[in-house]
Amino acid sequence: MQVDDNIMTDKLTNFILIGGVGVGKTSLFNMLLGIEDEALKTQALVYHNEKTVDTPGEYFDSPRLYSAIIQTMSDIDTIIYVHPSNSIERKLPHGLFQIYNSKRLVGVISKIDLPDADTNAVEEIMRDYGIEGEIFKVSIYSESSIDKLREFLSKE
Ligand SMILES: Nc1nc2c(ncn2[C@@H]2O[C@H](COP(=O)(O)OP(=O)(O)OP(=O)(O)O)[C@@H](O)[C@H]2O)c(=O)[nH]1
Numbered sequence: 001m002q003v004d005d006n007i008m009t010d011k012l013t014n015f016i017l018i019g020g021v022g023v024g025k026t027s028l029f030n031m032l033l034g035i036e037d038e039a040l041k042t043q044a045l046v047y048h049n050e051k052t053v054d055t056p057g058e059y060f061d062s063p064r065l066y067s068a069i070i071q072t073m074s075d076i077d078t079i080i081y082v083h084p085s086n087s088i089e090r091k092l093p094h095g096l097f098q099i100y101n102s103k104r105l106v107g108v109i110s111k112i113d114l115p116d117a118d119t120n121a122v123e124e125i126m127r128d129y130g131i132e133g134e135i136f137k138v139s140i141y142s143e144s145s146i147d148k149l150r151e152f153l154s155k156e
């Protein structure tokens with residue numbers, strides 16, 4: 001487990017980013033928290049201030065690792081599911097979002113700058129997955145798209 005401190009996390013509610021390999025979780029995480037590092041492949045759970053977590057896509061993509069996500073989610077209030085705008089692949093672990101029905105569930109459609117983006121199709125997938133609340137459309141190349149999500153996650 002990697003632990004890091006960052007001033008921005010004090011202002012944000014605790015959250016966990018989950019989704020497949022390469023969907024853009026770490027890039028988003030870093031922008032939300034004001035971390036300037038380039039997103040490298042995530043190899044393990046990365047915690048900032050104990051309750052803000054980035055996860056490796058493998059945890060989501062391989063059934064034998066689902067238990068790691070489930071256990072990690074248990075402490076966190078907001079679950080952010082990230083799905084890229086240019087993929088209509090459905091591989092949500094069955095019932096994952098229904099395990100903790102007291103948590104706030106948020107959808108993020110990532111990489112909306114891509115030419116083959118189809119945000120309507122991805123939104124439909126997210127609704128089928130049981131995400132009833134907010135769905136944000138973001139690109140790391142659009143500061144304002146990230147600002148909207150950051151504002152939503154901010155405590156004030
Ligand atoms: N075009 C575009 N590319 C993006 C965007 N966000 C991330 N990427 C690229 O997608 C690739 C994967 O991004 P990561 O943030 O490492 O993805 P991840 O979900 O953390 O991947 P894992 O750690 O393997 O689970 C990188 O090459 C990023 O530069 C975006 O908004 N638009």
Ligand SMILES: [Mg+2]
Nearest residue numbers: 025026041042
């Ligand atoms: Mg990552």
